[in-house]
Amino acid sequence: MEYRISNRDMPLEDKLNILTDAAKYDVACTSSGVDRKGDGKSIGNCVAAGICHSFSGDGRCISLLKILLTNECIFDCKYCRNRCSNDVPRATFTPEEICTLTMEFYRRNYIEGLFLSSGIIGSPTFTQELICRTVWLLRNRYRFNGYVHVKAIPGAAPEIIEQTGYLVDRMSVNLELPTAEGLKTLAPNKHRKSILTPMRQIQTGIQVNRNDLVLYRSAPKFVGGGQSTQMIIGATPESDYQIINVAESLYRKFDLKRVFYSAFVNVTGDKSLPALPGGPPLLREHRLYQADWLLRFYGFRAEELLDEKRPYFNVMLDPKEDWAVRHLERFPVEINRAPIEELLRVPGIGVKSAQRIVAARRSGSLTFPDLKKIGVVLKRALYFVTCSGRMMYPVKLQEDYIVRNLTSEKDRIQFGSDGMSYKQLSLFDDDRFSRPVTVIERQQAAVGQL
Amino acid sequence: MIVYRCEDTLESVFTAIYQAYEEKRNHDDTFLSLNDDPYFFAQDIAVRADETKTRKVMGTLRQRFGEEDSQRLCMALAAEDAEKAQAVYRTVVQGLRGRLRPGHLFDNLADRHVHRAFALARGVGTEAGHQKQFLRFQELDNGILYSRIGPKNDVMVFLMPHFADRLPIENFVIYDEKRNLFGIHPARKPWYLLRGEEADRPSGLRYSDTEILYQELFRQFCHTITIEDRRNRKLQTGMLPLRFREYMVEFN
Numbered sequence: 001m002e003y004r005i006s007n008r009d010m011p012l013e014d015k016l017n018i019l020t021d022a023a024k025y026d027v028a029c030t031s032s033g034v035d036r037k038g039d040g041k042s043i044g045n046c047v048a049a050g051i052c053h054s055f056s057g058d059g060r061c062i063s064l065l066k067i068l069l070t071n072e073c074i075f076d077c078k079y080c081r082n083r084c085s086n087d088v089p090r091a092t093f094t095p096e097e098i099c100t101l102t103m104e105f106y107r108r109n110y111i112e113g114l115f116l117s118s119g120i121i122g123s124p125t126f127t128q129e130l131i132c133r134t135v136w137l138l139r140n141r142y143r144f145n146g147y148v149h150v151k152a153i154p155g156a157a158p159e160i161i162e163q164t165g166y167l168v169d170r171m172s173v174n175l176e177l178p179t180a181e182g183l184k185t186l187a188p189n190k191h192r193k194s195i196l197t198p199m200r201q202i203q204t205g206i207q208v209n210r211n212d213l214v215l216y217r218s219a220p221k222f223v224g225g226g227q228s229t230q231m232i233i234g235a236t237p238e239s240d241y242q243i244i245n246v247a248e249s250l251y252r253k254f255d256l257k258r259v260f261y262s263a264f265v266n267v268t269g270d271k272s273l274p275a276l277p278g279g280p281p282l283l284r285e286h287r288l289y290q291a292d293w294l295l296r297f298y299g300f301r302a303e304e305l306l307d308e309k310r311p312y313f314n315v316m317l318d319p320k321e322d323w324a325v326r327h328l329e330r331f332p333v334e335i336n337r338a339p340i341e342e343l344l345r346v347p348g349i350g351v352k353s354a355q356r357i358v359a360a361r362r363s364g365s366l367t368f369p370d371l372k373k374i375g376v377v378l379k380r381a382l383y384f385v386t387c388s389g390r391m392m393y394p395v396k397l398q399e400d401y402i403v404r405n406l407t408s409e410k411d412r413i414q415f416g417s418d419g420m421s422y423k424q425l426s427l428f429d430d431d432r433f434s435r436p437v438t439v440i441e442r443q444q445a446a447v448g449q450l
Numbered sequence: 451m452i453v454y455r456c457e458d459t460l461e462s463v464f465t466a467i468y469q470a471y472e473e474k475r476n477h478d479d480t481f482l483s484l485n486d487d488p489y490f491f492a493q494d495i496a497v498r499a500d501e502t503k504t505r506k507v508m509g510t511l512r513q514r515f516g517e518e519d520s521q522r523l524c525m526a527l528a529a530e531d532a533e534k535a536q537a538v539y540r541t542v543v544q545g546l547r548g549r550l551r552p553g554h555l556f557d558n559l560a561d562r563h564v565h566r567a568f569a570l571a572r573g574v575g576t577e578a579g580h581q582k583q584f585l586r587f588q589e590l591d592n593g594i595l596y597s598r599i600g601p602k603n604d605v606m607v608f609l610m611p612h613f614a615d616r617l618p619i620e621n622f623v624i625y626d627e628k629r630n631l632f633g634i635h636p637a638r639k640p641w642y643l644l645r646g647e648e649a650d651r652p653s654g655l656r657y658s659d660t661e662i663l664y665q666e667l668f669r670q671f672c673h674t675i676t677i678e679d680r681r682n683r684k685l686q687t688g689m690l691p692l693r694f695r696e697y698m699v700e701f702n
Contacts, residue, residue: 016667020674038615045616051583052689054700057676059685066675101667104660107595107620108587110668265679280679356559363558370560
């Protein structure tokens, strides 16, 4: 099957504009998870931590050349800018154009690799084939050895997904909406099952490949950087509790590397979508990412953070602070004794600081200034830790007291002030009362003006 | 009290450390200084950098502290800081005294000198990371990729291996305008550094025909990828400090 490229002679700038604009609502732009040295003959290598090459005006990183192959889509998902019933300019790249752009940008250190997604052109299998053909060209004809992330198109034939998997570093299938009901109302052409099938296939592929690599060291790698997915937050009425439960089971059952959350932006103005007068739900998205980190790196479980009765995250406190103030019976934690799992649960102590604390306390007991050096955020941690049995300030282990101090900038214990710095509130502890009386004021007082 | 007067180079500092051990000094009463500030009641010893001594110290550090930590010590010495030699020296002394396993040199962060060396190394590491992110090559009319940088610390030696591995078939030059230092990589050959004179500052460079086109395309790409509803300048400048913008094509 061949495909017809409409506007074949459209200039490259216009195509890039249209297809970048069409791809920008996809979140994943990471280039992490693969460590691959250059081979001395082709261009490119990969760094495990990933590299962000620029940051756009919204503060999101630009790591990969994030484009669609085409935005001529036969699907009609209500939230999507590229839905077939939307009137937007359409364009399609040729594989050669994508390869040239990638190579020229990569040589100049603009990008870390290619992120290729696509609208559904013809059929899912055909679209996947086109993606596969483009990446094959990039790898074999243009000899590109950098990072490539492509979408697995739900509903595509398994053989072609497998072929693509051997060419790329990361694959992702978008879950789009956290629940099957949401998917049914907003994306009538997509089904939960057709999304989870390729996800399962990639997971199995990665596991089989891992075993192959043990036997044959030079076996080709299958999706070496793992797979990821993304969910749109705020387009359908799911609670945070449902969302992180979905995320947790994806991590556990599908071995995903990342789940991305994307605050819903209403780009189509469809009547079945919520209007967002206050802008996209960015704080909610932020809280979900914080919780996501707690699930993956801090040993928390979803039901510890939220439950049926409290299905939403606290707006004022981050999920870890929120958990800590509800479990004050587990605090304070002694820095010089506590196992690393308990240190990780203290607000203000991250994974790095916890590791450093465990390493540093072998050489001697630690004090609060040492913690500051190590990188602990004391303004959050001080309510929850002791060093050699002492707290930093005499604070009360009471929920409302700690919440008040954590949330309001004004009431917070002041740092740098010597000795004990919180005191009983009094009418006269205002700064203005402590300065000496000026000459003018004395005169004004004498003549009765003050 | 002994003060070794070193130059601001890795070789010089490592030679001084070698000498301090060779001459069996009391390490608690010995200092490494990079300048000529006087110390009272001190005996000054000028250090002349020596390659074999440097190599021996490097070998010992690698063997005792492991690859990663010895690399960190080198990074600390690339920082722009007057106290770095002393911090590195004291860290090495503590490490050799303590019979540490490799990879544990920087465990004792409660110690002043260890923390100082650690913080300096981290600073240099961050800066090198930033340069790997934000450095931009421009294609000149003879096909060479050229990049101008102005880092706070001397990070060139940490950049060159990365880019040489990444672009082995390209001729490229990275030019540090603060130190007048060139990192040069001829295609398919090992890279090397060249320290230039004042007259060597590059000027009148001419771009290749397609260079402007790709710069414009990338500028457009960065512009289009921004989601207007999420615009957040504070986040952007937090991740990409303004001082790098001068060297980046998409902000010109």
